[in-house]
Amino acid sequence: EAGVVQSPRYKIIEKKQPVAFWCNPISGHNTLYWYRQNLGQGPELLIRYENEEAVDDSQLPKDRFSAERLKGVDSTLKIQPAELGDSAVYLCASSLGGGTLNTEAFFGQGTRLTVV
Amino acid sequence: GQQLNQSPQSMFIQEGEDVSMNCTSSSIFNTWLWYKQEPGEGPVLLIALYKAGELTSNGRLTAQFGITRKDSFLNISASIPSDVGIYFCAGRPHWEIMKTSYDKVIFGPGTSLSVIP
Secondary structure, rough: OOOOOOEEOOOEOHHHHHHHEEEEEOOOEEEEEEEEEEOOOOOOEEEEEEEEEEEOOOOOOOOOOOEEEOOOOEEEEOOOOOHHHOOEEEEEEEEOOOOOOOOOOOOOOEEEEEEO | OOOOOEEEEEEEEOOOOOEEEEEEHHHHHHHHEEEEEEOOOOOOOEEOOOOOOEEEEEEEEEEEEOOOOOEEEEEEEEHHHHHHHEEEEEEEHHHHHHHOOOOOEHHHHHHEEEEEO
């Protein structure tokens, strides 16, 4: 069974440019998460989806970040415009969700973003 | 916001030695999770704990959910070179579930483990 797939693996962009990351969760997983991981730190939640609904986006910087999961399967996270401080690894994860208790998240390999 | 503390921050050990690390919080947690992350990869779940006092093993790894619900411990016995990585604790804060009823997991800063052959 395929795990969580993310692309691209690496991205280098100049500041003020837009960037987008794509995630395909594990088949059948209703819950999808986007995390940001700064160097030397643990992942921090940006947004969580239950199917196509964003149920927790309190940590998403909405002035420049946006996300969508239109059909409740794959998802895109966008930054526009990017700033130097956005350099980090962006991790996508998925879990069964749907009210199933104690189902933990499986992570993708992440996209390492470098803003120069 | 809610924070988790992990200690030690980093460890350098000889192959074959046992390893102990812990995770603490000032607040009560309902779930404790231990993940391992290797360079260039996402975190991989090692052990999940759901009940105070619970002791769970996964091969050479053993983790415990502290009785106070404010801490958790991870032990690795007879370390090998492939144990190298960053170990993150994570958990579901009790207060977060009570406030929002939404499932929210927060991560600690990690313990970096290096094993010397």
